[in-house]
Amino acid sequence: MIEVKYFGAVAEKTKCEFEKLSFSEELSLQQLLQDLNNKYEFESLTFSVAVNQKIVSKTSDYTLHTSDIVALLPPFAGG
Amino acid sequence: MSETSRYNRQIILPEIGEGGQYKLLKSKVLVIGAGGLGAAILPYLAGAGVGEIGIVDDDFIEISNLHRQVIYKSSAVGKGKAAEAKAMILELNPLINVNVFSEKLSAKNAISLFENYDIIVDATDNIAIKYLINDACLVTHKPMVYGSIFRFQGQVSVFNYQNGPTYRCLYPDENNSALNCEDAGVVGVSVGIIGMLQANEVIKMILGVGEVLSGKILVYNVLKNEQQKYDFEKSSEVEMTKEDFEQKYNSSENQVEEIKFELILDEIENDQVLFLDVRNEDELPKINLKNTLQIPLVNLENEIGKLNLNQTIYVFCQSGSRSKIAVELLQKHQFKNIKSIAGGALAMKQSLHEKINSN
Numbered sequence: 001m002i003e004v005k006y007f008g009a010v011a012e013k014t015k016c017e018f019e020k021l022s023f024s025e026e027l028s029l030q031q032l033l034q035d036l037n038n039k040y041e042f043e044s045l046t047f048s049v050a051v052n053q054k055i056v057s058k059t060s061d062y063t064l065h066t067s068d069i070v071a072l073l074p075p076f077a078g079g
Numbered sequence: 080m081s082e083t084s085r086y087n088r089q090i091i092l093p094e095i096g097e098g099g100q101y102k103l104l105k106s107k108v109l110v111i112g113a114g115g116l117g118a119a120i121l122p123y124l125a126g127a128g129v130g131e132i133g134i135v136d137d138d139f140i141e142i143s144n145l146h147r148q149v150i151y152k153s154s155a156v157g158k159g160k161a162a163e164a165k166a167m168i169l170e171l172n173p174l175i176n177v178n179v180f181s182e183k184l185s186a187k188n189a190i191s192l193f194e195n196y197d198i199i200v201d202a203t204d205n206i207a208i209k210y211l212i213n214d215a216c217l218v219t220h221k222p223m224v225y226g227s228i229f230r231f232q233g234q235v236s237v238f239n240y241q242n243g244p245t246y247r248c249l250y251p252d253e254n255n256s257a258l259n260c261e262d263a264g265v266v267g268v269s270v271g272i273i274g275m276l277q278a279n280e281v282i283k284m285i286l287g288v289g290e291v292l293s294g295k296i297l298v299y300n301v302l303k304n305e306q307q308k309y310d311f312e313k314s315s316e317v318e319m320t321k322e323d324f325e326q327k328y329n330s331s332e333n334q335v336e337e338i339k340f341e342l343i344l345d346e347i348e349n350d351q352v353l354f355l356d357v358r359n360e361d362e363l364p365k366i367n368l369k370n371t372l373q374i375p376l377v378n379l380e381n382e383i384g385k386l387n388l389n390q391t392i393y394v395f396c397q398s399g400s401r402s403k404i405a406v407e408l409l410q411k412h413q414f415k416n417i418k419s420i421a422g423g424a425l426a427m428k429q430s431l432h433e434k435i436n437s438n
Contacts, residue, residue, distance in 0.1 A: 007255060007298060008229040021365035025147045048311070053295075055249065055311035073298065073309065075250045077257035078228035078265055079116040079204035 002064055004036070005071040010047050013040050029062035032070065047074040063067075080394045082174065086128050094288045100128060106285045109133040109196040111184050111212060111261070113160040115147040116226050118201035119274025120281070122150060123174055125168035127282055132168065133196060135180040136161040147267030184208060186328030189215035190321065198281055200224045202274065203380060204259040205400050213238060213246035214327070217319040222284060222293075226277040230263055230303045233273035237280050240293035244313040249296060251314065254408075261359075261398035261425075269301045274337065335406045340430045343393060353386070355394045356424070357405045362397055364428045376401045383412055395420040395427060 005018045014036075021032075033049065036042070048055050050071040056062050062069070085193040089095050108129050110117050113136040124132055128379070138160050140151050150167045152161070165177040182188060184203075189211060191200055199221045201212050207224065216223040226233065237246045276297065283289045294313070299306045319327075346352045347368045356366060356373040374382050376396070386392065392409070394402040394417060402419040409417045420427060 008232055021291075044255075044380060046252045048249055049124070050309045053307065053309050055309055057248075057312065057314060071307075071309065072427050073234075073296070075206060075209075075255055076227035076229040076232065076234050077204060077206050077209075078230075078260035078263060079112055079114055079202055079226065079270065 001066060002032075002071045004032075005069065007047075007072065008074045008076055009045055010042065010072045010074050013042060013045065023064075025044075027064045029056065029059045029064055029070070032064060033059060045074060047072045049073070085172075085174070089127065089391045095286060099288075102285050102287075103128045103282070104130040106198070107131040107133070107196045108198045108200060108281055108285075109135065109192060110202055111135045111208075112149075112202035112204065113164040113230070114138070114144065114202065114204060114411045115265065115270030116274040116277065117160075117164065118148040118150045119271040120200055120202055120278045121164055121168050122171055123275065123278040124281060125177075128172065129175060129281075129285070131178070131196075132175045133178040133180060133192070134161045134164050134185050135182065135192065136164070136182045137181055147265060147270050149267060149271070155221050170263075184211065186211060186215075186324070190218055193219040194223050195238070196221065198222055198224060198284060200226075200277055200281060202277070203227065206253075206255060206257055207404075209246055210253055211328070214319050214324055217245060217317065218321050218324045224277045224280050224284075226273045227257075228260060228265055228270050228273055229257065230265060230432045231269055231300060233269060233276075233299045234274060234296055235276045235280065235292060235299070235302070236296040237284070237292045239379055240284070240291055243293040244311055245317050247317050248314045249311050259398070259400055262396065262401065266301075272299065272301060334410065335403045336418045337399070337403070337421045338393065338419050340395075340422070340427045343420075344430065344434055346391075346393075351391065353390050353392045355386070355392050355405070357394060357396050357401050358424065362424070364424055366395070366424050366427055366431075376405055379405055381406055383409075388415070389416070391416040393418055393420050397423045398425055399423040 001020050001022050003020050006014045012019050049059050051068055086100050090100050106129050113134050140155050142156050155163050159181050161179040161181045165179050182208045193215050199216055216239045223238040270355050297309045350370050354371045356370045357376040359375045394405045396402040399422050406417050406419045
């Protein structure tokens, strides 16, 4: 099980602030993001991705482990 | 009451003392934006005795600002924000110096403004200006105290602190389209909380106490009273010299042309002209002109084929900021006759209303 947290405009798209996802084999972060994009169609929404409270600058070669917490953090603009 | 007791309650804190108060007095802080965030930041910096405060804002007070920009009076509607903010904080603390810059921050004035201050506070409401502030902070080696809001959530961080990570390290992709408060909606308290967290970072930096939010972004959810911190690292490609800065901004700035809707009222019956609504479908008020097309900004790039490259297109959103992003995007795709309608659908509704009443 991994947990995915959504913030700001991303949470508006997903219509939830977090969800738990189970996966059987080894899951890459890249694959997870692709699956989420297929599910929610983030389109031109941009966001940074954190795993266990750390922003991952290179999402392409990151392997997720059970009990990881992923967060999608879009920039905010209001003030 | 003598002035000597003004700062007494903070001077007795061991973290501050007379020495800390002197540091505050000697510090110079530039606050960019005197809107919701600025309205929370400015009085607290002034009250604490920050010796010199600069305020950059070219905007005027509107009645719809007052629910969150609580330093302004109803009687000040129509007046310039920066000057009103100065009057308010000087009344709170006449011992400080306040400089007003009633101008838009741009690549032309940013560096010369920043050079005169120690700390730059980003209290703005759009993404493009945040990149500009970030880049000018890199050139002038100043820390940038970032704050922003999306509905009931806020973010706070300090960039470029002692050569630490920057806004670009957190958000490298400049082409994003986040909503501001006018477009997304906001409660005054949420902006106030985030502004206060920014003021807190400023004061900590000046005093050298506590841990500055450098390399960390704090995300606050006011509905749940939850806050989380996320760490991020400095990426290798963030250096920016004055030459890089000028090259980047002087070529691209001021190319988005804005037009007032009143000036193109004659064209609303013209079917050669397209009014492009880049808001989402559920946004009100609806604007139905003879030739209106709705493509939400997020879909614009994918659906660009629906538009005619040579047509005159007036782009609008709710308040006039997403439409500018749309114009930039269309210009990148070789569209030539594109303008953004200033003030967006809200201003258009008003003009249409006045037109009907005057006929």
